[in-house]
Amino acid sequence: MTIEGIAVLCVILICLILLVSTTVSVDIVLFGGLAVLFISGIIPAEQALSGFSNEGMLTVGALYIVAAGLKETGAIHFIVQKVMGNARTVKTAQLRIMSPVMVMSAFLNNTPIVASFIPALERWSRISQIPVSKILIPLSYAAILGGTCTLIGTSTNLILNGLMIEEASTRAIGILEPALIGIPCAIAGFIYLVIFGDKLLPERGSSMDTFQDPREYTIEMIVKDSTALSGKTIEDAGLRNLPGLFLIEIQRNGRAIPAPGPYEKLRGEDRLIFTGIVDSIIDLQQITGLEPATNQVFKLNAPRNERKMIEAVVSRSNPLMGRTIRDGNFRDRYDAVVLAVSRSGERINEKIGDITLKSGDVLLLEAHPNFVQKYRNANDFYLVSSIEDSSPVTYEKAWVAALSLMGMVVLAATGILSMLQAAIFAGGLLLVTKCFRYTTALESVDWRVLIAIASALGLGSALQYTGVAEQLATNLLSFAENDPTLALLLTYLATWLLTEMITNNAAAVLIFPIALSLAQSMGVDFMPFAMVMIIAASSSFSTPIGYQTNLMVYGPGGYKFTDFARIGLPLNLIVATIAVSLIPYIWSF
Structure with missing residues (x-):
């Protein structure tokens, strides 16, 4: 040798x-x-x-x-x-x-x-x-x-x-x-x-690690009509054992069902009120059949799959201090929607639009990623940070992704294209059809x-x-x-x-x-x-x-x-x- x-x-x-x-x-x-x-x-x-x-x-x-x-x-x-x-x-x-x-x-x-x-x-x-x-x-x-x-x-x-x-x-x-x-x-x-x-x-890598974050939010979600979630029990819907997230109330036809049990059946248009940590709220956003209770998310300019979740701490100099989120036209002013609010561990009972902003409130926002660059050094917020891997899932283009995957496999298996060519073709198709942003594609590569x-x-x-x-x-x-x-x-x-x-x-x-x-x-x-x-x-x-x-x-x-x-x-x-x-x-x- x-x-x-x-x-x-x-x-x-x-x-x-x-x-x-x-x-x-x-x-x-x-x-x-x-x-x-x-x-x-x-x-x-x-x-x-x-x-x-x-x-x-x-x-x-x-x-x-x-x-x-x-x-x-x-x-x-x-x-x-x-x-x-x-x-x-x-x-x-x-x-x-x-x-x-x-x-x-x-x-x-x-x-x-x-x-x-x-x-x-x-x-x-x-x-x-x-x-x-x-x-x-x-x-x-x-x-x-x-x-x-x-x-x-x-x-x-x-x-x-x-x-x-x-x-x-x-x-x-x-x-x-x-x-x-x-x-x-x-x-x-x-x-x-x-x-x-x-x-x-x-x-x-246990999910129990997420409990290290003590900050909790209160968030409302609505059960969409005519979805698989409607008619399921809370346990069967997977809403019972979410780590660090608790379903504290269901609002149905004007009445409240506090601390619902695992066998309570969900109905269309039920308003579900959760309290919990941000990681589990992200998971909650990706459950098929649930959508944020605030309809403001559907009025933003950017498509949902191009947005991110962002945490922002309200400063004393914020122009909306002492005003409700609705009266202050938060969405129009910041091109962002407030999904949930965390306030020193206390539970906020008002609906999102009726919450009066106070200094130190931590807002969980849904906005375009450029929100962070725009307001990082502004006086409106003490701190602004994006949450990784938090783009909302829309499911509308799931069939495009599934077809791209099947096409890649068929092209590679039949020898029409090599595995590399087929993978590049599928990835390119997903980008062209706007299944995700180009920056997301780059971030996804390990x-x-x-x-x-x-x-x-x-x-x-x-x-x-x-x-x-x-x-x-x-x-x-x-x-x-x-x-x-x-x-x-x-x-x-x-x-x-x-x-x-x-x-x-x-x-x-x-x-x-x-x-x-x-x-x-x-x-x-x-x-x-x-x-x-x-x-x-x-x-x-x-x-x-x-x-x-x-x-x-x-x-x-x-x-x-x-x-x-x-x-x-x-x-x-x-x-x-x-x-x-x-x-x-x-x-x-």
């Missing part, structure tokens, strides 16, 4: 140690390691920057924009609401999310599925009070396991099939042939995650995840460039000693190790010629080796850097590097045992 190869291994080892033993974010560690290799001249710029032009990394970036369109229009919230239902336990939540995701990932690319579900599951977690860290790793693992069940489930399978077609001595893989081993592995993984997922996964993916690809490229990857694989497979079963086990081990260190596609491409030569030298059929590689290349459960869906859930789930090893290593062992044991019987040597 060359000095450069040893240096690459040392840098990667240091990166792994830092990821395991420190709280430094994965993007900083991986980018730092890549920077060391580039600055020291061990790898040229072309190799160091290869990850930043990688089609897979760019596809993930485009998919964030598509996911933002699904989120902003409410399409994905509707889907998740149907899938998750009223799940109240971690096991139930994991069952509900893994079952459909496994099936969907068998026939669709698993990356857009995970990208679309992440933001909706974060919101669902806040409402259900089930920590998001309990469901995002199962989401990623279910997508990975489902992708192994068909030829089109993951790009790795397609790449391997393409390599086999180029070889005259091998046959192509049938579209459902991987299911013979993929389904047993997926079922075993499903059972393992359901049994041990709750115990082995950390409790982080740049830290993209930097981490690109840096991981760069480190993988360094392993290939210096010949370390091929040398490690060759040395490992040299222990086969003409024993096909041992050769199969070593092929699995080599592919899995490279998948965890570089990427699944790169691992498959590197191991393919070595495994093919091994099978030919032994005079045995190559198909068992191909199937082992399909399973091993997708079995990236032990680290967050081997598979892009793991990196995508890493940040939102609040995970540490060791969380993946704790729950992923046993799953790796289970899948490896099933694959190496069954494959020789299904595809004989």
Whole structure:
């Protein structure tokens, strides 16, 4: 092994140690390691920057924009609401999310599925009070396991099939042939995650964190006529257990129903009065069938999906001091609508328009984002700040977002466009149809995840460039000693190790010629080796850097590097045992 190869291994080892033993974010560690290799001249710029032009990394970036369109229009919230239902336990939540995701990932690319579900599951977690860290790793693992069940489930399978077609001595893989081993592995993984997922996964990112904000607002909402919400009980409508938000009264036909019970049925035009924290009020705004009691929100100039929620503290010099919100023409003066008012913890019983403004009142506004820049330094307010991720969901364009997603999947699955082309097409369509603002699209991209993916690809490229990857694989497979079963086990081990260190596609491409030569030298059929590689290349459960869906859930789930090893290593062992044991019987040597 060359000095450069040893240096690459040392840098990667240091990166792994830092990821395991420190709280430094994965993007900083991986980018730092890549920077060391580039600055020291061990790898040229072309190799160091290869990850930043990688089609897979760019596809993930485009998919964030598509996911933002699904989120902003409410399409994905509707889907998740149907899938998750009223799940109240971690096991139930994991069952509900893994079952459909496994099936969907068998026939669709698993990356857009995970990208679309992440933001909706974060919101669902806040409402259900089930920590998001309990469901995002199962989401990623279910997508990975489902992708192994068909030829089109993951790009790795397609790449391997393409390599086999180029070889005259091998046959192509049938579209459902991987299911013979993929389904047993997926079922075993499903059972393992359901049994041990709750115990082995950390409790982080819990919606209980929202209770740290003591400021409470009183807000009124109206139940719209002819919606699914009308006729449901409070509990079935999901209004009973909103974290930090309480339904204190229902006003119906001129009479008040104080402290309504969970089985009280809602009716059209009911006025619901809530008191609670701002995060849950944002969630409340996104429930289908509810709308703010003040009709002023429909009179603003900007479309609702282009607005944001903003908090503003009324100053002593505000010209509306001592006047009601209605009499002061608040909307006309500020081009903003007051949704709720917080006043030193006291409950304000008046309707929004009848509230007399006082110095120190905290107003929850719905306005165009430029409100913050316009009034940040004005004397009207002591403090003005926008609330992140608070654009109201309108649902009118949910069908556009859903059609864009389906179109993207069909175009990519049929080969008309590549996954990257299809994702860019779908994202562009969502922007052109004004499903969200351009600035929202930029804000929706998790740049830290993209930097981490690109840096991981760069480190993988360094392993290939210096010949370390091929040398490690060759040395490992040299222990086969003409024993096909041992050769199969070593092929699995080599592919899995490279998948965890570089990427699944790169691992498959590197191991393919070595495994093919091994099978030919032994005079045995190559198909068992191909199937082992399909399973091993997708079995990236032990680290967050081997598979892009793991990196995508890493940040939102609040995970540490060791969380993946704790729950992923046993799953790796289970899948490896099933694959190496069954494959020789299904595809004989």
